[in-house]
Amino acid sequence: MDTATIVGKLLPLLFNMMGPIGLIPVFAAVTARMDGPTRKAVALRTVLFAATGVLLAVLIGEAILQSWGISNSSLVVAAGVILALTAVRSVLMTATTPAVPEDGPDPKATAVRPLAFPTIVSPQGIGVVIIFTASLTTGAEKATVLAVAAAIVALDYGAMRIAHWFMATIGMVPLMVLGAVFGVLQVALGVEMILDGLSLAGAG
Template sequence: MELSFYISAFVTLFVIIDPIGLAPLFVAVTAGTPAAERRAIALRSAGIAVGLLTLFGVLGEAVLTFVGISMPAFRIAGGILLFLTALEMLFERRTKRREDQAHDDRPDPSVFPLATPLIAGPGAMATMILLNGAVGRDPWAMLGVHLVMVAVIGLVLVLFLAAGVLERALGRTGINVVTRLLGMLLAALSVQFVLDGLADFGLAPG
């Protein structure tokens, strides 16, 4: 494949995954978490996201078809789960739960909502399926697509690891304000996921 294809693939995945937009989300989701634990969460979420997108890139729609799940249904489910997370951010339930629970009992956000649906969401999974379909299942070209995906998630990881600097710059009040604003944006994003899924079923405007 030509270099222009991989540049286009990088830009597409970068826009869909949005590493810059995920950084403040990571700060909000891990607010109050110790630095070492935050680094571990960042590494786990990035690793899990790479694994998920690799799985979808290699096996494609066969994964969902095997378990009887369509991509529209996957979008709707992801949207509903993301909406629940947005509610927690808006009403400080996540922060209160962290203060009330012991350290070992804190929920680990590395799988949900960070790895999926925020990093490896339905859009990114669908993009990996489409990109690998575009190269005609050529193994070397598919490898190039996956290396591009790893590069984009590598940028996500770098920004996640720098989240502590962002948190110190904002302060506790700033984090609370940003958390609520992002909670609203997440709620809107989750509704869009659901609408996209319904549109694919012909139940909502495209």
């Protein structure tokens, strides 16, 4: 798979599952009582935890999948199922924001949960990254997947830095619209990947 195809398929998926759409309202809610420097420190700590989590998950997850000898067609079908089911689930479920303790959240703990895990490093997002990495064969292809994931985490840092301004000035409506659009695209791509995987299995 060439670089443009990998980026074209993976970037919108991770933007929807690990990106600013879900992160901005959560960050704004859990850091509402923090001052500017503390919010900046929380944002930086969050992306460091998230980047480390993604890298470890990919290294461990790919090694396990490879040791099991799972076929490439099965990996493609699995990715398609994850995409389709999580997109349908996100469309049907009502969005919620985490509860904030009355005495204010602990900045260090908040960076780990709920911000890094599971808002950025979501189970479905990590699952897709691991399956993409395991299904590709060359080092350049695998590096492209990690580069896309790193770009999303970097984008998340920028989103956290403007989260309070965004929620106060623009609000939730654009995020809800983007979530719906990307959700439909995710369902379509998931179905396409399932069909591709079944075709690969039939050809084999």
